[in-house]
Amino acid sequence: MEAIATAIDGVYVLEPRVFGDERGFFFESFQAERFAELTGFQGSFVQDNHSRSRRGVLRGLHLQLAPHAQGKLVRVIAGSILDVAVDVRPDSPSFRQHVAVELSAENRRQLWVPPGLAHGFRVLSEDAEVLYKTTDVWAPALERSIRWDDPELAVDWGGQPGEEPILSEKDAAAPSFAEYLAERAAAQA
Helix, strand or coil: CEEEECCCCCCEEEECCCEEECCEEECCCCCHHHHHHHHCCCCCCCEEEEEEEECCEEEEEEEECCCCCCCEEEEEEECEEEEEEEECCCCCCCCCCEEEEEEECCCCCEEEECCCEEEEEEECCCEEEEEEEECCCCCHHHEEECCCCCCCCCCCCCCCCCCCCECCHHHHCCCCHHHHHHHHHHHHC
16 A cells, blocks of 8 residues: 655545456555554544445535544545545644545545544545545534535535535535634634
């Protein structure tokens, strides 16, 4: 496995070494020591999630606040997605920046999104199955969403021209980035 650094400190695209022959293929999708060596993350994963979505579904932008902030190691086992990480850490040099990477069953890439960043994805294929490991369990009281189309973040979610994303009610009603920041600042005061 190799790690490709992105424009956001701590966010990596991970590419496995794939062994294939006439029987099929094999690759190591996760190995704790190598992952820590490549990313610098010394924690552990405590939960695996699996989602299936159809073309145009957009999930995000989601995060959990401390003390249960979640890091996510995301991969696709069927189809393809545009996976997005947004730096919402006010003290970070890449604050407000985002990284967008196509993950697919074909390219076998993974995206490491460290704790404290917002995450989302849009399905580009007819269907997609997404697996992701998290560094903390789901904590509903600390879960937050940010509006997917906030102009301050300016994420280009891809998709077909004129194709409106399919959103959950929660994601459609998510607050703006400015509202998220104001709520977070008030909670920390």
